[in-house]
Amino acid sequence: MDSGVSSPEKQDKDNLVGINKNRLGVCGWILFSLSFLLMIITFPISIWMCLKIIKEYERAVVFRLGRIQADKAKGPGLILVLPCIDVFVKVDLRTVTCNIPPQEILTRDSVTTQVDGVVYYRIHSAVSAVANVNDVHQATFLLAQTTLRNVLGTQTLSQILSGREEIAHSIQTLLDDATELWGIQVARVEIKDVRIPVQLQRSMAAEAEATREARARVLAAEGEMNASKALKSASMVLAKSPIALQLRYLQTLTTVATEKNSTIVFPLPMNILEGIGGISYDNPKKDNDRA
Numbered sequence: 001m002d003s004g005v006s007s008p009e010k011q012d013k014d015n016l017v018g019i020n021k022n023r024l025g026v027c028g029w030i031l032f033s034l035s036f037l038l039m040i041i042t043f044p045i046s047i048w049m050c051l052k053i054i055k056e057y058e059r060a061v062v063f064r065l066g067r068i069q070a071d072k073a074k075g076p077g078l079i080l081v082l083p084c085i086d087v088f089v090k091v092d093l094r095t096v097t098c099n100i101p102p103q104e105i106l107t108r109d110s111v112t113t114q115v116d117g118v119v120y121y122r123i124h125s126a127v128s129a130v131a132n133v134n135d136v137h138q139a140t141f142l143l144a145q146t147t148l149r150n151v152l153g154t155q156t157l158s159q160i161l162s163g164r165e166e167i168a169h170s171i172q173t174l175l176d177d178a179t180e181l182w183g184i185q186v187a188r189v190e191i192k193d194v195r196i197p198v199q200l201q202r203s204m205a206a207e208a209e210a211t212r213e214a215r216a217r218v219l220a221a222e223g224e225m226n227a228s229k230a231l232k233s234a235s236m237v238l239a240k241s242p243i244a245l246q247l248r249y250l251q252t253l254t255t256v257a258t259e260k261n262s263t264i265v266f267p268l269p270m271n272i273l274e275g276i277g278g279i280s281y282d283n284p285k286k287d288n289d290r291a
Contacts, residue, residue, distance in 0.1 A: 035082045059126040062088045073126035091126035109156045114195040119144045120188040128183030164191045
C-alpha cells in the first residue's frame with residue numbers, strides 16, 4: 001500500500017545523489033547516467049580527476065547541471081565530482097581582515113575629519129556566500145565603507161573621539177544584520193585613527209591649555225586660602241603661649257643652621273629698635289621737634 005510518503009531507504013538513496021529526482025528531470029538523469037558510465041569506463045584514470053581534496057578550513061559548493069547539489073557544502077576531506085556535469089567552488093572559512101581606507105566624513109557639528117578602520121569577518125555559510133552574492137568579499141568591503149560613513153556622520157567630533165567602542169559596536173551590529181543573507185558573520189570592528197585638520201588641532205590644544213591653566217589658578221587660589229586659614233589658626237595658638245613662639249623661633253634657627261649658610265638673619269621686635277635709636281614709630285613728628 002502506497003501511503004504517499006517515501007520510505008527511509010528511498011530517501012537515503014536519493015541523498016546519495018544529492019538532488020531530488022524531480023529537480024533533475026529526465027534529461028538530467030540521462031546526463032548523470034552517461035557521466036557515471038564514463039567514469040566507470042575510464043576507471044582508474046578517471047578516479048584521479050573526480051576525487052578532490054578539500055582542506056580543513058575550506059568547503060566545496062558543488063553544482064550539478066547548474067543546481068546546487070546539497071543545502072550544505074561538502075568537506076573537508078575527499079569529495080567525488082562527476083565529469084562534465086559537476087562544477088565546484090571552494091570557499092575559505094577563515095577570518096578575513098578588511099582594511100577600510102581613510103574616509104572623509106562631515107560630522108554632525110560640521111567638522112571635516114578622516115576616519116579609517118578594520119573589519120574582521122568570516123563566512124559561516126558557504127552556500128549562501130556563493131549563491132546569494134556575486135563577490136562576497138567585495139560586497140562586504142563596500143558595505144563596511146558605507147556603514148562607517150553613515151554612522152559617523154550622525155555623531156559629533158567629541159562623540160567620535162570619546163566613544164570609539166560604542167560606535168564600533170554599532171557598526172558591527174549593522175554589518176552583521178546586513179550580511180546575514182550572504183553567509184557572513186562579522187566578528188569585530190575597530191576604528192584605527194581619527195584625523196582632524198591642523199587648524200582644529202591647534203584650536204583644541206589652545207582650548208585644553210587654557211582649561212588646564214584656569215584649573216591650575218583655581219587650585220593655587222584654593223591652596224592660598226587653605227594656607228591662610230592654617231596660618232591664622234597657628235597665630236592664634238602662638239598668641240596664647242609666648243613660650244611656644246620662642247620655641248618655634250629656635251626651631252627655625254636650627255633648620256637654617258643645618259643648611260650651612262654663612263649668613264643668618266635674626267628677626268628683632270620693633271620696640272627694641274625704638275629703645276636703641278630713640279625713634280618712636282607711633283609719633284615721628286614729636287621726635288623731629290626734639291631734634
